[in-house]
Amino acid sequence: MALALLALSAAAFSLCPQGPRTTCVVDGDTFWLAGEKIRIADINAPETHGARCAYEQALGDAATRRLIALLNAGPFELAPYERDRDRYGRTLRIVVRGGRSVGAQLVREGLAEPWRGRRSDWCAGEGSGRVTQGDTVSPGFSG
Numbered sequence: 001m002a003l004a005l006l007a008l009s010a011a012a013f014s015l016c017p018q019g020p021r022t023t024c025v026v027d028g029d030t031f032w033l034a035g036e037k038i039r040i041a042d043i044n045a046p047e048t049h050g051a052r053c054a055y056e057q058a059l060g061d062a063a064t065r066r067l068i069a070l071l072n073a074g075p076f077e078l079a080p081y082e083r084d085r086d087r088y089g090r091t092l093r094i095v096v097r098g099g100r101s102v103g104a105q106l107v108r109e110g111l112a113e114p115w116r117g118r119r120s121d122w123c124a125g126e127g128s129g130r131v132t133q134g135d136t137v138s139p140g141f142s143g
Helices: 054-071 102-108
Strands: 006-008 024-027 030-033 036-040 076-085 091-097
Touching: 024 054, 054 091, 054 102, 091 102
Parallel strands: 036 091
Antiparallel strands: 006 076, 024 030, 030 036, 076 091
16 A cells, blocks of 8 residues: 555544554554554654563553544554655555644654654653653653
């Protein structure tokens, strides 16, 4: 499937189930669309599968829920990135709505970081106040 620059009508995204995946969200920077696995190329979000500490898990869960809400908020485009695929075979795209990066919005809300070519140690930020004990939503997210 060619996903160069594709305008999409609002699709119904939810958390990916076990088994076959068609249109769903894996975590805060990866989702499936019409059977194609998309990695949001301009950000890195905390892991939810294999998180190394409770802080990373909580922040990753919050980023995942927020990405679901953002993708369900209306039509978006998938803009090409400097590479077409990552080393895991995922399609690399920048998600754009209204000329603005959805990934950058997650960064502004404290739920992701700009992509720097490698993953960060989210556990080093434990206790920074972005997510509090028992809280599952970053203070930057109000919806």
